[in-house]
Amino acid sequence: MTGLEVGGVAHGYGVGARRVEVLHDVSLAVRPGELVALAGPSGSGKSTVCHLAAGIEHPERGTVTLDGRPTAELADWGEIAAVPQQHGLLAGLTVRDNVCLPAHRAGVDPTETFAWLAEALDLDAFVGRGVTDTSLGEQQRVAVARALVLSPRLAVLDEPTGHQDDDHVTQVVAALASAARAGTAVLVATHDSRVWEVADRVVRLDEGRIAPDPAPDPV
């Protein structure tokens, strides 16, 4: 098991005069059991890396693999689970059914994991409610719970603390750290220094390139 490997990726959007080059020779890895934060200014390409890692897009050049297989060929939520910026929840379902959907589709009983996630992410008060009848922050935690319900080999989360207050940031960060301890490779695009603090590594993007590590402070 090698986890997520992004190798020499170049990627952009559009053609001709509308062409935007977004990523230039990006390489990074997230090993099973690692939590890696992807930092960088707005527009530096974090969400694009997330889309490629989650297999939502194919890289134009280079490779993006999970345990050696292209992520774009892995559609199973037990392999790769994602929290996109817009959360991607199903409006017609309750909170509980949104979280449990990947498990139901995989034929796995989610009862125990759901109970743990609902408590860990403070969902208990509204698990039976339609997901559209919850706040944006609540929906974001529902999306995090859904991503973790099958203990995927890779979890890709795009700004998963963006709508949370301090206490709930702590809960989301703890749930992600716990998933990593259980063996999931966790990639988190985030501006949130509270995520950087618990990450095994922080990888910085700058204008679509991996930024070098800052020089150590002089002693």
Ligand SMILES: Nc1ncnc2c1ncn2[C@@H]1O[C@H](COP(=O)(O)OP(=O)(O)OP(=O)(O)O)[C@@H](O)[C@H]1O
């Ligand atoms: N579908 C698209 N078509 C054209 N350009 C795009 C598309 N998606 C993203 N871009 C451009 O690619 C660049 C990187 O966008 P991306 O969303 O990956 O950045 P980001 O680092 O996640 O930003 P933020 O922190 O604001 O979410 C931006 O200049 C953006 O405008």
